[in-house]
Amino acid sequence: SQTIHQWPATLVQPVGSPLSLECTVEGTSNPNLYWYRQAAGRGLQLLFYSVGIGQISSEVPQNLSASRPQDRQFILSSKKLLLSDSGFYLCAWRQGRGTGELFFGEGSRLTVL
Amino acid sequence: GIQVEQSPPDLILQEGANSTLRCNFSDSVNNLQWFHQNPWGQLINLFYIPSGTKQNGRLSATTVATERYSLLYISSSQTTDSGVYFCAVMKGYQKVTFGTGTKLQVIP
Numbered sequence: 310s311q312t313i314h315q316w317p318a319t320l321v322q323p324v325g326s327p328l329s330l331e332c333t334v335e336g337t338s339n340p341n342l343y344w345y346r347q348a349a350g351r352g353l354q355l356l357f358y359s360v361g362i363g364q365i366s367s368e369v370p371q372n373l374s375a376s377r378p379q380d381r382q383f384i385l386s387s388k389k390l391l392l393s394d395s396g397f398y399l400c401a402w403r404q405g406r407g408t409g410e411l412f413f414g415e416g417s418r419l420t421v422l
Numbered sequence: 423g424i425q426v427e428q429s430p431p432d433l434i435l436q437e438g439a440n441s442t443l444r445c446n447f448s449d450s451v452n453n454l455q456w457f458h459q460n461p462w463g464q465l466i467n468l469f470y471i472p473s474g475t476k477q478n479g480r481l482s483a484t485t486v487a488t489e490r491y492s493l494l495y496i497s498s499s500q501t502t503d504s505g506v507y508f509c510a511v512m513k514g515y516q517k518v519t520f521g522t523g524t525k526l527q528v529i530p
Contacts, residue, residue: 413465
């Protein structure tokens with residue numbers, strides 16, 4: 310069966326520090342991968358999605374970036390964090406072909422101080 | 423892009439009561455899902471329902487794609503049903519857009 314994992318689960322970082330959140334999917338190949346952010350406990354904002362290795366679509370201009378170095382690995386990064394980057398970050402996947410169901414990881418809670 | 427609106431935004435129920443949550447979307451979609459986000463932030467898949475009706479225990483969902491809405495029914499609510507309920511739609515085969523959510527609190 311397919312599984313998705315994110316880490317770290319919790320992160321406290323100072324303003325201006327770098328960020329790296331990782332997400333991996335197991336048990337499938339060529340998935341569509343997504344990064345969402347949830348602020349203030351409500352509403353999921355799509356940040357990035359990827360349909361293949363090296364293919365990244367950005368939905369919101371910001372100081373975050375995403376990369377997909379391997380088929381089942383999706384990384385969210387920042388060179389310098391802002392206070393406004395605090396939030397709950399969720400990685401998700403769905404089967405690349407057709408209109409399959411979306412599945413989420415456990416989430417990473419980021420606090421920028 | 424496609425707009426997804428959910429109502430009501432907040433709902434308080436007495437344990438044992440029934441409720442209906444609504445999701446309206448602004449364009450035709452290929453896919454629609456309902457999720458429950460528990461107090462720990464985990465998003466749990468409830469229904470994958472681009473059209474028709476499905477039932478799972480005390481929960482059921484109906485999507486009327488031609489009229490661009492979906493309904494989630496919760497019967498005999500329990501305190502563990504508390505949390506935020508999201509619908510999410512897909513137009514095309516890549517992007518998934520979430521609704522604004524309904525925050526449900528079930529009190530004993």
